[in-house]
Amino acid sequence: MKTEPQSYRSKCPLSIALEFIGDKWSLIIIRDMCxxxxxxxxxxxxxxxxxxxxxxxxxRELEENGLLVKRPYQDKPVRYEYFLTPKGADLLPVxxxxxxxxxxxxxxxxxPPEGFFTAKPEDLLKRQERGKELA
Amino acid sequence: MKTEPQSYRSKCPLSIALEFIGDKWSLIIIRDMCxxxxxxxxxxxxxxxxxxxxxxxxxRELEENGLLVKRPYQDKPVRYEYFLTPKGADLLPVxxxxxxxxxxxxxxxxxPPEGFFTAKPEDLLKRQERGKELA
DNA sequence: CCACTAACTTGCAATAAGCAAGTGATAAAA
DNA sequence: TTTTATCACTTGCTTATTGCAAGTTAGTGG
Structure with a gap:
């Protein structure tokens, strides 16, 4: 997991990817958002x-790293919804x-659910846009 | 990392994949073998x-999980080389x-080095086969 | 004999994971 | 109006995993 975007252990793009999502849980959350x-x-x-x-x-880490954003969907009390950014959605092929x-x-x-293999990263962002329009 | 192939935390194929390679190092080793x-x-x-x-x-874990095999390339003292199995090589698209x-x-x-994107899992196994022929 | 290499193993401190319980804000039910 | 419930977390604590350094074993070359 990367929190400080500098100081990667190497410049290898695979290694850097693993510093973002190289653990047992991050991609599970990304999957759920997909x-x-x-x-x-x-x-x-x-x-x-x-x-x-x-x-x-x-x-928190996925948001800091720009893979998702949170947006309040109510106040009193304030509650957040989480959405993939393009950076997060682009993990779909992985x-x-x-x-x-x-x-x-x-x-x-x-x-996997129907349509999973034919989905594209862009499709995942439409949901978020629809949400924004309604807000 | 899976050691006992039963008892996955869920049947989700993504979750299972992460039990095999969901850490910061396993795919680095797979990369090096690629x-x-x-x-x-x-x-x-x-x-x-x-x-x-x-x-x-x-x-040890990657071998137990069938992603690679080791083969001695000398005795006195015995030294091992590690090779991808088809199961391991099929992670190349990932x-x-x-x-x-x-x-x-x-x-x-x-x-990445030249030819990385055009490589195919089968290509990675040829190296191993060549090695076997010589042994 | 001594230094050196490859492939590990061991010990240990630091970090992260995982479990259970608690918290704060609010709405809904009795 | 207490009582319960929900959601989104946080805290405390125990266990497991990481990461660093050093040691080990079986040789080779000089």
Whole structure:
């Protein structure tokens, strides 16, 4: 996870990518956002059961790193929704290939929802735009 | 990292993939093998500077999980070379997209070696086959 | 014999993960 | 009007993982 955008361990683009999303949870959150989830409790309710303190810290880091943005959807009390930025949405091809890899090599894994493989990063941003229009 | 192939935290293929390679180092080793490295000291000399105990444990786990195999290339003392299996080599598209992602979104990152984007998983296995023929 | 190399292993301090419980703001129910 | 409930977190604490340095083992070359 990168918090200070300087001082990467190397200039290798793969290594840098792993400093952003090289852990067990970040891409799970990105996946959930790709599937349309946007609220804290949505992420908590995923079957992997992310611990709540880790969810909070990952959301903070992903936002600091520009992969997502949060936007209040109510005040009293203020509550936030999280949306992918283009930078975050562009991880979709990575997710798609990881899913294909598991389907090819791991028995008994589940199926992604319909349309997952044909989705494009741009499609993920439309949801956010619609939300903005309504706000 | 998966060691016991049962008991995934969920059946989601993305989540399962992350149990195999969801950390900061596994894909660095896979990358090095994609680039033709095969010996312990090769992996150690990469610019990211993987700690040696982590390298040893990752090589063990990646082998247990079937992403690579080791093969002695000398005895007295016995020394091993590590090679990608088809399962490991099939992560190449994931690496390629991660590299593209960083090149698009992170300033000042380096370039992959020539031919990286056009390589295919099968190409990575030929090296291993050549090695076997000579053995 | 001594230095040196490759491939590890071990010890240990620091960091991160994971679990459970608590907090603060508010709305809805009794 | 207390009582309960929800959402989005935070805190405390225990365990696990990282990362650094040093040591080990089985050789090779001089």
């Amino acid at each position: 599937l349309g989830k946007s609220k804290y409790c949505d992420f908590q309710s995923s079957p992997e059961g992310i611990p709540t303190n880790i969810l909070a810290s990952r959301l 997710l798609q290939h990881l899913v294909m890899w598991t389907q090819k090599h791991v028995d008994g894994c589940g199926e | 680039l033709g490295k095969s010996k312990y000291c090769d992996f150690q000399s990469s610019p990211e500077g993987i700690p040696t105990n982590i390298l040893a444990s990752r090589l 690496l390629q997209h991660l590299v593209m992602w960083t090149q698009k979104h992170v300033d000042g990152c380096g370039e």
